[in-house]
Amino acid sequence: MEAVHDHHAADHDHHQPSGLMRWITTTNHKDIGTMYLWFSFIMFMVGGAMSMVIRAELFEPGLQFISPERYNQMITLHALIMVFGAIMPAFVGFANWMIPLQIGAPDMAFARMNNWSFWILPVAGSMLVGSLLAPGGAAGTGWTLYPPLSVQSGMGMDMAIFGIHLLGMSSIMGSINIITTILNLRAPGMTLMKMPLFSWTWLITAYLLIAVMPVLAGAVTMLLTDRHFGTSFFSAAGGGDPVLFQHIFWFFGHPEVYIIALPAFGVISEVIPAFSRKPIFGYASMVYAIASIAIISFFVWAHHMYVTGIPLTGQLYFMYATMLIAVPTGVKVFNWVATMWRGSLSFETPMLFALGFLFLFTLGGFSGLVLAITAVDVQLQDTYYVVAHFHYVMVAGALFSAYAGAYYWLPKWTGHMYNETLGKWHFWLSLIFFNMTFFVQHFLGLAGMPRRIPDYALQFADFNRISSLGAFGFGLSQLLFLYIVIKTIKGGKKAEANAWGDAPGLEWTVPSPAPHHTFEVPPVIK
Amino acid sequence: MNVTMNTLVKWLSATALGLMLLPGTASAAWQLNLSPPVSHAGFVAYELHNFMTLICLVIFIGVFAVLGYSLYAHRKSKGHKAAGFHENLAVEIAWIAVPFVILVVMAVPATKALLDLRDASEPDITIKATGYQWKWGYDYLKGDGEGVHFMSVLATPRDQIEGKEPKGEHYLLEVDNPVVVPVNKKVRILTTANDVIHSWSMQEFGIKQDAVPGFIRDAAFKAEKEGTYRGQCSELCGKDHGFMPIVVEVVSAEKYAAWVDEQKKKMAAAMGDPNKVWTLDEMKAYGEKVYTTNCVACHQANGKGIPGAFPALDGSKIATGPNADHINRVLNGKTGTAMAAFGNQLSDTDIAAVITYERNSWGNKTGDLIQPAEIKAARK
Numbered sequence: 001m002e003a004v005h006d007h008h009a010a011d012h013d014h015h016q017p018s019g020l021m022r023w024i025t026t027t028n029h030k031d032i033g034t035m036y037l038w039f040s041f042i043m044f045m046v047g048g049a050m051s052m053v054i055r056a057e058l059f060e061p062g063l064q065f066i067s068p069e070r071y072n073q074m075i076t077l078h079a080l081i082m083v084f085g086a087i088m089p090a091f092v093g094f095a096n097w098m099i100p101l102q103i104g105a106p107d108m109a110f111a112r113m114n115n116w117s118f119w120i121l122p123v124a125g126s127m128l129v130g131s132l133l134a135p136g137g138a139a140g141t142g143w144t145l146y147p148p149l150s151v152q153s154g155m156g157m158d159m160a161i162f163g164i165h166l167l168g169m170s171s172i173m174g175s176i177n178i179i180t181t182i183l184n185l186r187a188p189g190m191t192l193m194k195m196p197l198f199s200w201t202w203l204i205t206a207y208l209l210i211a212v213m214p215v216l217a218g219a220v221t222m223l224l225t226d227r228h229f230g231t232s233f234f235s236a237a238g239g240g241d242p243v244l245f246q247h248i249f250w251f252f253g254h255p256e257v258y259i260i261a262l263p264a265f266g267v268i269s270e271v272i273p274a275f276s277r278k279p280i281f282g283y284a285s286m287v288y289a290i291a292s293i294a295i296i297s298f299f300v301w302a303h304h305m306y307v308t309g310i311p312l313t314g315q316l317y318f319m320y321a322t323m324l325i326a327v328p329t330g331v332k333v334f335n336w337v338a339t340m341w342r343g344s345l346s347f348e349t350p351m352l353f354a355l356g357f358l359f360l361f362t363l364g365g366f367s368g369l370v371l372a373i374t375a376v377d378v379q380l381q382d383t384y385y386v387v388a389h390f391h392y393v394m395v396a397g398a399l400f401s402a403y404a405g406a407y408y409w410l411p412k413w414t415g416h417m418y419n420e421t422l423g424k425w426h427f428w429l430s431l432i433f434f435n436m437t438f439f440v441q442h443f444l445g446l447a448g449m450p451r452r453i454p455d456y457a458l459q460f461a462d463f464n465r466i467s468s469l470g471a472f473g474f475g476l477s478q479l480l481f482l483y484i485v486i487k488t489i490k491g492g493k494k495a496e497a498n499a500w501g502d503a504p505g506l507e508w509t510v511p512s513p514a515p516h517h518t519f520e521v522p523p524v525i526k
Numbered sequence: 527m528n529v530t531m532n533t534l535v536k537w538l539s540a541t542a543l544g545l546m547l548l549p550g551t552a553s554a555a556w557q558l559n560l561s562p563p564v565s566h567a568g569f570v571a572y573e574l575h576n577f578m579t580l581i582c583l584v585i586f587i588g589v590f591a592v593l594g595y596s597l598y599a600h601r602k603s604k605g606h607k608a609a610g611f612h613e614n615l616a617v618e619i620a621w622i623a624v625p626f627v628i629l630v631v632m633a634v635p636a637t638k639a640l641l642d643l644r645d646a647s648e649p650d651i652t653i654k655a656t657g658y659q660w661k662w663g664y665d666y667l668k669g670d671g672e673g674v675h676f677m678s679v680l681a682t683p684r685d686q687i688e689g690k691e692p693k694g695e696h697y698l699l700e701v702d703n704p705v706v707v708p709v710n711k712k713v714r715i716l717t718t719a720n721d722v723i724h725s726w727s728m729q730e731f732g733i734k735q736d737a738v739p740g741f742i743r744d745a746a747f748k749a750e751k752e753g754t755y756r757g758q759c760s761e762l763c764g765k766d767h768g769f770m771p772i773v774v775e776v777v778s779a780e781k782y783a784a785w786v787d788e789q790k791k792k793m794a795a796a797m798g799d800p801n802k803v804w805t806l807d808e809m810k811a812y813g814e815k816v817y818t819t820n821c822v823a824c825h826q827a828n829g830k831g832i833p834g835a836f837p838a839l840d841g842s843k844i845a846t847g848p849n850a851d852h853i854n855r856v857l858n859g860k861t862g863t864a865m866a867a868f869g870n871q872l873s874d875t876d877i878a879a880v881i882t883y884e885r886n887s888w889g890n891k892t893g894d895l896i897q898p899a900e901i902k903a904a905r906k
């Protein structure tokens with residue numbers, strides 16, 4: 001592996017516009033990656049603020065702060081913003097920054113398209129947030145947008161639909177870029193089966209995105225024409241079927257879960273070996289597991305629809321297929337554990353978040369397995385058990401993994417080490433408050449509390465109060481992350497090229513911070 | 527195979543019960559498990575859930591005990607040196623095969639439970655549950671009680687919800703007219719909806735079934751214990767989704783017969799005399815009641831609606847324009863909006879009254895008096 005020629009970088013910088021125009025016109029993968037990451041953090045704050053409103057309303061029985069309509073709008077936007085505005089762009093940010101560095105490419109394949117796929121996002125994000133101001137407010141249907149409720153809603157729904165179209169375009173452009181980059185721009189000797197797992201997960205995720213984002217776009221477009229142009233795709237009165245929408249939505253929606261989870265797996269597969277000082281266990285089986293999860297994810301969508309009235313044979317098939325996903329997922333967990341086994345473990349913040357991920361994501365996986373069992377799911381469908389389950393997968397899964405990645409690569413991005421003590425505080429506070437918020441929600445669901453309600457019966461009061469307190473704590477703890485990041489950008493201990501001493505991967509062969517241009521001469525991999 | 531499986535399920539779930547505190551003994555506020563079931567399907571789901579949770583717990587503890595040991599013993603700070611291994615075919619095959627076998631062990635009782643749950647054949651009583659925004663309508667279609675029908679609306683007073691009054695014991699889980707069914711009879715519930723998707727669910731019976739407008743789905747239960755059971759609409763259906771509970775009273779055969787009699791008498795009385803001629807004041811007073819149970823959620827008590835979502839009736843063109851348009855809107859609703867057709871929910875008298883009320887309340891001062899006979903005529 002070769003070191004980079006960073007005198008080139010300085011030369012190129014002269015051609016860059018400065019100030020705001022630098023960011024608006026940039027085609028540099030690192031700049032764009034940075035923008036993706038900041039955008040996603042801002043959206044995370046916005047979506048997080050909404051969850052604070054939700055938990056404040058649920059702090060005790062009765063209606064206190066917001067009307068039921070606004071409550072429905074809050075849960076809808078919270079979910080749409082967190083999924084499409086925060087988590088997905090965060091991992092695209094990681095992809096932009098790290099894929100070229102990991103595979104020894106000078107930049108992304110389509111640099112200008114990369115700029116566009118980013119700049120669509122703020123427009124789409126404003127569309128979603130701005131819909132709160134529309135007459136009648138934002139969509140209040142939940143992020144699943146089920147008709148006929150979504151056909152009834154006001155203009156906020158149209159804004160959400162338009163926002164989703166834009167987000168879809170952005171994702172597809174981003175995916176085309178990632179696939180092309182990985183397939184064409186790998187350094188000589190970097191065969192696919194030598195490629196770091198983070199890049200592997202993104203290669204597969206990008207295919208998933210290209211496959212399902214158009215499906216979502218189709219679903220919401222049909223919704224739009226039902227709303228305004230007199231079609232009846234989803235109305236029985238005109239020969240349509242409301243449940244058809246659910247089939248299409250979840251055909252997108254289930255792979256979407258893995259669109260979020262796979263890159264998270266990728267980050268974890270980088271962090272765990274680095275802090276175990278041992279190569280990843282079962283590299284090849286990891287790749288096959290990712291691929292099989294991706295493929296199976298297309299065939300399990302109706303496990304979200306067990307109570308819609310699908311036939312018995314459908315229920316049986318979707319139950320078995322869903323259970324099957326546990327096999328490749330199990331392989332991944334076992335491989336991670338085996339990677340740590342007889343390693344030389346140290347527990348810096350990225351590793352702590354990776355371990356937190358492993359522990360809690362596995363728990364979320366198990367509650368998923370419980371939900372896969374149709375007869376049990378009938379009891380738990382649309383209750384807080386489901387809310388608990390997917391927050392274990394989305395927050396403790398995807399978000400913790402994003403934090404692991406952020407702490408792991410911050411030295412490479414900023415050239416400084418973050419403050420380890422504060423990082424550990426951030427981890428422990430997040431871990432404790434996360435469980436306080438969401439663990440008790442399993443019990444609420446078991447006791448029968450439906451999700452998406454602004455007010456509840458008295459027997460649910462105690463757990464809801466604990467959950468709300470946990471949520472406030474969790475929300476506040478995330479501000480600590482913002483502080484740590486800003487502090488690291490401004491200064492701190494200088495980071496070495498290999499900030500962790502012996503972390504594997506090409507990204508650690510270039511200086512920290514990574515110069516504006518890297519690998520203009522491809523490194524040679526033996 | 528099946529017998530051993532059953533014993534295994536029973537044995538494991540008994541242990542799980544011990545672990546999880548019996549819901550019967552734990553106080554309701556800290557309930558940690560599904561509610562105690564009272565039907566066969568509910569019971570099967572309950573045991574299955576315990577069985578699944580227990581297996582998951584055992585695996586979870588197993589895996590993380592190994593990891594925990596590793597985190598302790600293989601620390602760099604203790605000077606542990608990393609080993610170099612990174613694959614092992616036998617191990618990798620084992621942890622594909624073993625989970626697969628465990629899944630098969632889970633799938634067997636899961637399949638059996640589902641077959642039990644889905645059996646809606648040969649019911650003693652068939653009841654249609656229709657979801658409306660935001661209440662339930664029930665029609666007893668077949669079996670004892672055939673012909674009984676009524677609406678079931680949240681009974682919790684608004685003041686309790688807004689915190690102006692202390693909340694009662696069954697806050698948000700009480701209705702004016704509960705569903706009543708006899709004990710130990712198989713009841714088939716047909717679900718459908720009038721406007722958007724709702725979901726009829728009752729945990730103790732082990733059922734939850736979406737109510738989809740334009741379609742009919744079914745679910746069945748046989749309640750084995752008398753008592754009052756409470757559930758809630760379980761599919762987001764708009765503003766008052768959290769305020770349309772489901773209450774089922776399971777009673778003895780005699781009590782059920784008495785209840786059916788009473789209902790039939792009530793229904794006959796409620797039909798009213800369609801040829802009676804009402805005065806404006808009588809109509810307005812009755813109309814206000816109809817308005818409060820059926821319209822207030824959207825159009826609000828002050829008639830101002832909710833801007834952007836539900837129009838104001840105070841000063842509305844329709845509520846102050848020609849009678850016929852107003853009658854038509856209430857009878858037939860407006861498709862594609864939340865304004866439902868009330869023609870099939872309310873009697874001629876109800877509709878005449880509510881329209882009279884709307885035309886003579888708030889700022890509306892048309893002086894129009896609509897008689898039930900006009901509604902009857904408009905239906906044709």
Ligand SMILES: [Cu+2]
Nearest residue numbers: 724725759763
């Ligand atoms: Cu409902």
